[in-house]
Amino acid sequence: MKNFIDPKTLSRVKDLPLVAKTIAQGFLHGIHSSVQRGVGIEFSQYRVYEPGDELSKVDWKLFARSDRYFVREAERESDINIWLVIDSSASMAQKSVGTGNNSGLTKLQYSQFLAATMAYLGQNQGDNVGLLGLSTQQKQFLPALSGQRHYQKVLINLAQINSGGHFPSASSIRSQLHSMQKSGLIFVISDFYQYDNTNENDVVNIVADLVNDRTDVIAIQLQSNDEIEFSFKGALKVEDLETKQQLLLSSTQAKAAYLKTRNEFNQQLTDSFSTKRIKHWPVNIDLPLDETLFQFLKIRQKVSC
Amino acid sequence: MSWFTSFPSYLWALMALAVPVIIHLLSKSKGKLVFVGTLQFFQQVKPVKMTEIKLIEALLLLLRLLMLVSAILLVAQLWFVDNTHNENNDIALISPAWLNHSSAADKQALAIILENQSAYLLDSNLKELNHRQVLAWQKPATSKETKSQNKPLWQAINTAHFSLPQQATFHIYTDNKAENFIGEPVKITQPIQWHVLENKPIVEENTVNSGLNVVIVLDKDRVYSRLRLQQAFKIIKQAVMPELTLEVIDSQALLITETSSSAAENTMLNADWLFYLSSSEPPVSVLEAIQRGVKLFFDGRTNDNIAQSLDEITTSLFSYDSHIEDALVHKRVKRSEQPSLDAWLKVNAKGGDIQSQPKLQPQALWFTDQGEIIIEKQLLPEKNAVIYQFYSRFEPSWSNVAEQPQFIHQLLSFLTSGDDALQSRLNQRLTLAQIESLETKLPNQLAAGDNTAFDKSHRLKVTLKQTLKDYNQQSLTSWLIVLLILCWCVERLLTEYSLKKQASFKRSELAK
Numbered sequence: 001m002k003n004f005i006d007p008k009t010l011s012r013v014k015d016l017p018l019v020a021k022t023i024a025q026g027f028l029h030g031i032h033s034s035v036q037r038g039v040g041i042e043f044s045q046y047r048v049y050e051p052g053d054e055l056s057k058v059d060w061k062l063f064a065r066s067d068r069y070f071v072r073e074a075e076r077e078s079d080i081n082i083w084l085v086i087d088s089s090a091s092m093a094q095k096s097v098g099t100g101n102n103s104g105l106t107k108l109q110y111s112q113f114l115a116a117t118m119a120y121l122g123q124n125q126g127d128n129v130g131l132l133g134l135s136t137q138q139k140q141f142l143p144a145l146s147g148q149r150h151y152q153k154v155l156i157n158l159a160q161i162n163s164g165g166h167f168p169s170a171s172s173i174r175s176q177l178h179s180m181q182k183s184g185l186i187f188v189i190s191d192f193y194q195y196d197n198t199n200e201n202d203v204v205n206i207v208a209d210l211v212n213d214r215t216d217v218i219a220i221q222l223q224s225n226d227e228i229e230f231s232f233k234g235a236l237k238v239e240d241l242e243t244k245q246q247l248l249l250s251s252t253q254a255k256a257a258y259l260k261t262r263n264e265f266n267q268q269l270t271d272s273f274s275t276k277r278i279k280h281w282p283v284n285i286d287l288p289l290d291e292t293l294f295q296f297l298k299i300r301q302k303v304s305c
Numbered sequence: 306m307s308w309f310t311s312f313p314s315y316l317w318a319l320m321a322l323a324v325p326v327i328i329h330l331l332s333k334s335k336g337k338l339v340f341v342g343t344l345q346f347f348q349q350v351k352p353v354k355m356t357e358i359k360l361i362e363a364l365l366l367l368l369r370l371l372m373l374v375s376a377i378l379l380v381a382q383l384w385f386v387d388n389t390h391n392e393n394n395d396i397a398l399i400s401p402a403w404l405n406h407s408s409a410a411d412k413q414a415l416a417i418i419l420e421n422q423s424a425y426l427l428d429s430n431l432k433e434l435n436h437r438q439v440l441a442w443q444k445p446a447t448s449k450e451t452k453s454q455n456k457p458l459w460q461a462i463n464t465a466h467f468s469l470p471q472q473a474t475f476h477i478y479t480d481n482k483a484e485n486f487i488g489e490p491v492k493i494t495q496p497i498q499w500h501v502l503e504n505k506p507i508v509e510e511n512t513v514n515s516g517l518n519v520v521i522v523l524d525k526d527r528v529y530s531r532l533r534l535q536q537a538f539k540i541i542k543q544a545v546m547p548e549l550t551l552e553v554i555d556s557q558a559l560l561i562t563e564t565s566s567s568a569a570e571n572t573m574l575n576a577d578w579l580f581y582l583s584s585s586e587p588p589v590s591v592l593e594a595i596q597r598g599v600k601l602f603f604d605g606r607t608n609d610n611i612a613q614s615l616d617e618i619t620t621s622l623f624s625y626d627s628h629i630e631d632a633l634v635h636k637r638v639k640r641s642e643q644p645s646l647d648a649w650l651k652v653n654a655k656g657g658d659i660q661s662q663p664k665l666q667p668q669a670l671w672f673t674d675q676g677e678i679i680i681e682k683q684l685l686p687e688k689n690a691v692i693y694q695f696y697s698r699f700e701p702s703w704s705n706v707a708e709q710p711q712f713i714h715q716l717l718s719f720l721t722s723g724d725d726a727l728q729s730r731l732n733q734r735l736t737l738a739q740i741e742s743l744e745t746k747l748p749n750q751l752a753a754g755d756n757t758a759f760d761k762s763h764r765l766k767v768t769l770k771q772t773l774k775d776y777n778q779q780s781l782t783s784w785l786i787v788l789l790i791l792c793w794c795v796e797r798l799l800t801e802y803s804l805k806k807q808a809s810f811k812r813s814e815l816a817k
Contacts, residue, residue, distance in 0.1 A: 091342035107342075193343040227342070236337050240344045247347055254347060261346040 009117055009290035046070040081130055081144035082122040083180050084115040084154075086161060087190030087203070088135040090242045093163040094191070096224040096286050107222040108163045110285040111189040114220070115158055117293060118187060123151040128184075131157050132176055137165030141176050144184065166242055170206045177206070183214040191222050192269055193242075204269070208276040218279045221269065225286040227262065230255050318377045322370055329366045361803050368796040375789040382782060397424035398465055399434060400458060400479040403502050404442040407478075411502065415478065416440050427461045427477065431468055466493040476500055517720060520552045520576040522591065524583045530699035534580065537713045541720070552576070578602065578720065582699070595692070602693040
């Protein structure tokens, strides 16, 4: 459970705020440093002024009474919900075998690491963190709440997610999706491969349903080195993790066609995300998590400012 | 391909062929199993390419199998060569003598054995025999011919040793005539089993011969003669007469100890042959020896001294009616009074002993090219004694006879001719035990130079024969080697080709 947070990753990213791009009500609380009077601001404590503190944070009324400088600290009670949606279908069990220098993580394990770190960051900011693990076999749902205890619950639920089955249809997860649509920052972690690419159950469509004025949807597409490079040699027998279909082929012969098709798929995916105002974030699971996350948060910060 | 079925032992090696086949099947049936998220990217992959790869793989498999087969056959050939001879491990070597003297029943028995055994005629040609030839063997008409065929047995066995396989056991069929076993027994690697035909002696056996005793009496200055004779007798002793003994006595020593019965005198009395090579007058002991039947050989055309004394002694023999003691006592006294041999002959021609008279005529034994008599022989009546005269010396300054190679042969013929002992010895029969004991003797060094020369040429002949014999088999070997190399080359090329194909794919992908 605790394993989901890599100390190295945490040390790198813990001081970065998890920024919601969308400017909506309450979203400014975490950023504004002036005297806060709005809803959800709770007095926390006074502490003695120390050189370097901003003058605007000094409680001048108290200074008038006591002739001393106190800095008023407040706790923010945010109404931002951070939703972590994890695709736990069977295809998420894929991991790199072809090349060396890989962490040996499956896509699901990687997404668990990523979600745990996100949850930590959100919890530290006082945001509500909700979790949704999605597959036809198993559905893990945890409503968005804040607090240390809830954070523990998130980790427990995260650990219970196993890969299996397919991505569920939109109708079966309607209630959960509905609760998410209110407001917040939604991370959808998936490989975005289709079990059947025929109908409206398309993951992209489901994700697109979440998009509205108050939500910020980020689609995290997980890829492995094997998929990107396809550096196999000799005869190859590929098996679909979800359909269990097998295909015997020569890797050298198949490579060109494979890479071509895959590029087309990625392009298509990016296009459909951008048209639906979904932020697309492709992630290589065989690269270190801290670096990836750091880059992402940096970019988010710049955008927001 | 009969050997193919008859030796299934190395067929086990062909089981190795299963290894590449199994590897091939396993590698084909499995492939590397890789789990992927989706198969949608593989929809466009053409399965046709796979068959091409399969074709190349199958071709490679075929080539590797071929390589293995040829390699196995190459190795198996080594066994095959040995095996063919190992199968007929027993080789019958039949001497012409056996064929000549064996009964029809013996031949029949041998023919049955030979049906699954190879056989060779045991002479220098080593002709291969089958059982029909054995049955149909005709004894050569004349005995002379038989004799010429009786090449020394050991020599023939030696030939067989070189030209027949090393692992074979020799079954030697011969008769037990001692004549066959003249010479040094050869040491060979093949074990010998003797099948000796019990051949009853045709002639009744003579008295047991204790061997020849040869005594040479020499002047001190006749060093060269001494050397020549000693060498000749040494060779004769080694090659023909192992029981020959040779004594060399200085003539001076004889003169000094004339009256006393010394050791030298005793040896002279026991001698069969006396070579008197001295210019001085022959001492009493020599004359005495002649009377005992010693064969005397003296040289020097101008050695009148000896001729004189011989004349004297022959005369004395007749005069005193073979009273030896008298002859000895009166020899000196009567020397001058007695008429010469010629005179004696003249006298006796009238009313002498008719029977012995013609024997007194000297018999020429050896002529030069010009017809000059070199050696002549004279028989003494009533005694066994024979006197030879060599009208020369053994020194090179006198004549080169002693240096010629036939000198030894000539000498040998003197020793044997008129001497029934040796002939009878050659006619002697050996027992099986004796024959088998011969083999265990250590081979001596070959004495004469021409012997080694013969050996060399013989060996050359044998190897030549072997090469011819191996020719067919070697051509098969070379074919196999060529096949192996060819297979290997093509296999390498194909492998390189397929690798290159893969590499080119990679490069094109990188370029993208």
